[in-house]
Amino acid sequence: MQLGSFSNAVYTFCDWVARLAYINLLWILFTLSGFVIFGFFPATIALLATLRQFIRKNHPPVFQTFWQYYKKEFFNSNKLGLMIVAIGFILYLNITFLQSTSTNMSSFLFYSSVIMSGIYFLIICYTMASYVEVEQPLGTHLKNALLITISNPLPSLFIIFGFAAVYFAVSYLSGLGFFFSVSILGLVILSSANLAYKNILKKQEKLGTLAK
16 A cells, blocks of 8 residues: 555656646747747746646646637737736836935835835736636736735745745756746746635635624
């Protein structure tokens, strides 16, 4: 029994490694097929949606599932991407401008803008996780992502540390980035978002119990 359990664990681990590598390669392929600019966000949404199936212990055909999500969300995900890039570019210009000035007020505004950029990064992660989880208007996704970022610091820390860990791993093991970087980051985002959803449900259940 112990040998069988060990063999199953090894098989599951190897299966996940193969899936993550395959999905990562598909992300690269489909991002390039959209000339990067138009392929990045559809490929990222397809990656998250496909990973979500595996987290839920479904086993759909990887390529077919990825391709279906890529086609289905091509235009809507690029609309989302346009908004993300536009806001991010404004924040970048603001930080660059404040960095070039030397007054006390500009220093305060600079660090405030850096903090806002960090919060914005978390909102993007939760928005994408929510995007593949439920069908809602874009404004609702953004509002929920903001509320989750503010009310769930622990999952947000998991995202930050997860991204940092992947960055250092890729820096020291260059080949790792080509096969696993984006798929592992997607796994970090979805796992952290799921933890946030569970925390919200627990809070709602406690409120419901107190209301009774």
